[in-house]
Amino acid sequence: MEFITLDAQDYETALKEARTEYGPSVRVHTRNDYQIRKGMKKQRRCTITFYLVKERSLDEETLQDHLDSSQETGKSETKERNERIEPGDSPNLIDFPIESREHQQQLLKELLEENDFAEGYIQEAIPILCADRQFETLEELEMGLLEYIIEGVTINHGQYTKPKQFFVLLGPTGVGKTTTLVKMALFYQKSLYEKEEEKVALLSLDSYRTGATNQIELFSKDFGLDLFHAHSEEELSELLPTLEGYSLVLVDTMGKSANQGELSLHLKSLLRVLPQERCSCALALSASHKNRDLERFVKLFSTYPLESMVVTKLDETEDIGNVLSVSKSNDLPLLFFTNGQKVPENLLKATNEAILSYLRGFALDLQALSQNQNTSNHTQ
Ligand SMILES: Nc1nc2c(ncn2[C@@H]2O[C@H](COP(=O)(O)OP(=O)(O)O)[C@@H](O)[C@H]2O)c(=O)[nH]1
Ligand SMILES: [Mg+2]
Incomplete structure (x- = not known):
């Protein structure tokens, strides 16, 4: 050091x-x-x-790759600038003392900012973390912060083990909804509905954009997934008895932007045809969006009964704080992460382990910690 x-x-x-x-x-x-x-x-x-501090490599495509590659330290070449201090028998970095409350606050702020946590998240976190507490060492401080971050994460565990029969994925155009739904269909087929009578289907309500239909058709052909289309309430009502034969129906929707009010109304009336008590709506958001955009999208889709959040494109960013901030501030439990275009590989369950693997700038060995993580997240 x-x-x-x-x-x-x-x-x-x-x-x-x-x-x-x-x-x-x-x-x-x-x-x-x-x-x-x-x-x-x-x-x-x-x-x-x-x-x-060590930097984490972000080229991985699966969680395992993340965990493996985080062992390779991103050794920064440290050139001498001005004068260099080599403390005696250089103690371990994590043992370094935190000198004052200001120092503590400054370190916490820097770590949170580096991971792109929202301003509001940081302003709430620091007083809570510092209340009646002076961390003695960097290790204590980082552990305190990690605990705070992980405790604040909510994960929709129920949707992995006992998903509602209809899963509707909403979100802005291009965020990765269609791709993610196909990944999810294959995930559920493999992990939960392996028996022949337990079938997974795709239902497309994404009929307005040219090309959109083709894309989902190609996926369904490539992966042997049953695919249905409905363009109107009547068509959807007629389809319902057939869809009831499936254990899980993953519903793809058209994108929505602020000036697409009509599409939104159309989508809402279509969704009303589905059995509400067996229907779970989730919002897909891209991790590469800025905090402000994420908040804007949540607001835009807040008229839907959102139960969880699917985070796409984690491979395109180095930070996860923005996503954790928006999930916390809107009480939207996390469900899946996607980290690349490959179907079905680039899909991860949102776990503490996955979250730890995306945090950076910590002197602590997050890889070792993530392996010790159990499913202590809050469940909804
Ligand atoms: N880098 C990256 N690209 C993705 C990911 N998920 C989807 N995409 C790409 O994003 C583009 C839009 O995806 P699509 O599923 O059509 O988005 P939709 O409009 O929301 O349905 C496609 O080129 C996808 O291959 C991801 O996790 N990482
Ligand atoms: Mg689509």
Whole structure:
């Protein structure tokens, strides 16, 4: 472990310079604000001492790949800049003491920001984490933060083991609904409905976009999945007796944007035909969206009885904090993650383990921790 010190006109500049040179793995250990005299004037300066944490590789395609590859440390090349401090018999990084409450708050804020947690999430988390508590070491602080993050996660476990008969996936166009539903159909076929009489079907209400029908037809042909289409309430009502013969019907919907009110009304009237008590609606959102966009989409679809959230395209981003923030602030339990275009491979159940594998910037060995995770998430 090595420490690097850097001096600049103020703390923000010092941190910016450190990050420009060493990237996002910079963690400030101490800061020293001081003043120097320049002629008659006093000038503020700040020296920071920082270290670098391991970066996680994000090229993986499956959770196992994630777990395996996180062993390969992304060793940053650390060049000497200014003066370098090598503490005596360099203790383990995680044993480093946290000096003050401000230092503690600063470390928590940096870790949360690095993982792209929403401003609101951070503002709520820090006072709770710091209430009556001074973490003594970095290990304690990181453990406290992980506990907070994981405790705040809700997962719709029931939908894995006892899914409702109709599962409707809503969400913006292009987010990956159709692809994800096909992955889910194959997941359920393999894990839950293996017997011949337990069949899984796809139902497409996605009839408005050119090309959309073709895509789902190709999938259904490639993977031998039964596919049905309904364009109107009458057609759907006529189909219902046939659909009742399936253990699970995964319903694909057309996209929706703010000015597509008519499509939305049409979709709502179609969905009303399905048996409500056996119907579960989920919202698909892309992890590569910014916090604000995620919140906007949740609002846009809030008139549907959403029971869970499916997060797509985790392979296109390095952060999961945005998704965890929106899930928490809207009480939307997580269900599945997708991390690539490959069908059916790139689908993961939303587990504590998967979430830990996507967090970064921690000095703790998250891989080892994720293996110890049991299913302690809140269940809904
Ligand atoms: N990188 C990446 N692409 C995905 C993922 N899921 C879906 N896609 C791609 O996103 C595009 C839109 O997917 P589609 O299922 O048609 O979205 P829909 O409009 O919501 O039904 C397609 O090119 C998919 O292959 C994912 O997890 N990662
Ligand atoms: Mg689609």
